[in-house]
Amino acid sequence: MRITTDVDRCVGAGQCVLTEPAVFDQNEADGTVVLLTDEVGGEAAERVREATHICPAQALSISD
Numbered sequence: 472m473r474i475t476t477d478v479d480r481c482v483g484a485g486q487c488v489l490t491e492p493a494v495f496d497q498n499e500a501d502g503t504v505v506l507l508t509d510e511v512g513g514e515a516a517e518r519v520r521e522a523t524h525i526c527p528a529q530a531l532s533i534s535d
């Protein structure tokens with residue numbers, strides 16, 4: 472599964488980092504999302520899928 476982020480939409484809420492810290496991090500300056508990897512599989516993919524649903528800014532996208 473491939474992940475993309477729209478940093479312009481991100482409000483730095485950090486929900487994605489709490490959901491899957493191996494994939495998402497936050498910019499130290501403004502809190503916006505930083506991708507640690509843009510490809511995931513297995514259980515991490517399920518958590519990333521969950522993160523796309525809970526992101527309050529709809530800043531995360533996934534594709535197969």
Ligand code: SF4
Pocket residue numbers: 480481482483484485486487488502503504525526527528529530531
């Ligand atoms: S959950 Fe959404 S708004 Fe919050 S840091 Fe992650 S991408 Fe940004």
